[in-house]
Amino acid sequence: MMAQIDGHTILIGLMATPIRHSMSPTMHNNAFAKLGLNYAYLAFEVGNDRLEKAIEAIRILDMRGSNISMPNKQKVIPYLDQLDKSAQLCDAVNTIVNDDGKLTGYTTDGIGFMKSLTDEGLDIRGKKMTLVGAGGAGTPIAIQAALDGVKEIALFNRDDSQWAQAEKNVKTINQETDCHATLHHLENQTELKEAIAASDIYVDATGCGMKPLEDVAVVNDPSWFHQDMIVFDTVYAPRETKLMRIAKQGVVKHVFNGLGMMLEQGAAAFKLWTGKDMPVAYIRQLLFNDAQA
Template sequence: MHNNAFAKLGLNFAYLAFEITNDTLPAAVQSIRTLDMRGSNISMPNKQKILPLLDKLDPVAKMVGAVNTVVNDNGVLTGYTTDGTGFMKALADENLDIRGEKMTIAGAGGAGTAIEIQAAYDGVKEMSIFNIHDQTWENAERNVKIINEQTDCKAQLFDLADQDAFKREIADSAIYCDSTGVGMKPLEGKSLVNDPSFFHKDMIVFDTVYAPRTTKLMEVAQEAGVEHVFNGLGMMLEQGAEAFKLWTGKEMPVDYIRDLLFDQDDQK
């Protein structure tokens, strides 16, 4: 994606992938300075571990508590998170605006946290977060606290085991987003929502999973006649475009990249 965009715009950049563990992360971050790299993307399991190794954090990255993009300005490393921005831009690409609306979202891991904080920061009025009692429950509690204290959005946390509340909150929402890994391998063919009656046709259903292109959640939503049903491909593309702009100061040719790399018939 990035290399094709660099070539299209005639930019003298190259995007390379390296396998970095928690143990090798400090040396890898120092190499950004040493080799005068313009920046880097950060994937799991390093999105939180990198925080103390950076010089600055973007305000949203600080709220999220995770970084997926680093920009190097003459040795000063600033961390950003573009996942939430990618989510909001993917909706905007479809001429959909959830500002002032209610959102229900499942999951409070890395992607979920970024989406929740960014959506609240951008103007979502109300948010119901559903999570299981695993290692991310405390993070979900933290997200609710941050949203309620630092944005104008009103957030609530629910146990995903409470299916009555899950159905009620989705029915009252303009958008339902699944930010968990349910639906992708090894949970392919599974969905947190299996009953089409959870959905109403005028809402948006957004699955952050993009492999497979059509998830079980999307099938359930389509069975319910939901008008706007999306996988995570647009979010993945737009979060990359946001990082591209941070590094280069230029807009990624998103339509060109979409046509070049992805089958148009599989966008939704």
């Protein structure tokens, strides 16, 4: 099911590189068609070198907005008119909305993470999270979880190029929210094990588990997990990662991949552009009917 394009069709973009692999155009265009909305969503191969002109094109062409992905999530900020609070705190944007030439930047990744849990009937407000990773997924997850009421976050990261971002995330959370965040070296496995044991949810926001790291997991011992906790891997291809298999060996009740997060971050952007709720169940069935595989 695809919408028919005519002289009244409103354009929405996706600007990133590489981008031809993205499932977002299929997701959004089928959602537009399902609801009878006259929008079209197209992917544009845009890197930092052409980003300024591409953003100006949103205004010139009167596009409704655009998604922004790597490597543009931070570089796009100077070209926008304003940011919502979450985007300000994350210092990153993945969604732009054009209101009569005024461009506002949002980040919906963290929203997608939190909504994917509530979709499963799970509430982590007031609870403790252990989070590994401070990159493009880990940062918005940490910030949004703190804004939404998670009580404590133990953030682990390797002492690498993302360590400075991890330090910034912890400082931002402690200054701007009621959540208490601490930063730990991922190399310290004793601290990681203790943090997981004391947590209600463990989130892996690294690239472990997807190509070419399918056989890699940060935690390899199922005894580190306890039965009543949540284990969440932001990877959704493959559907079941090594971390998920290990957690299931530990008889963890709630084990998830990043599929729900991916769908719900898209749904949040969809709502910002159209004012309508994306038919998430329909899109999940259409694109990911093997989600349990």
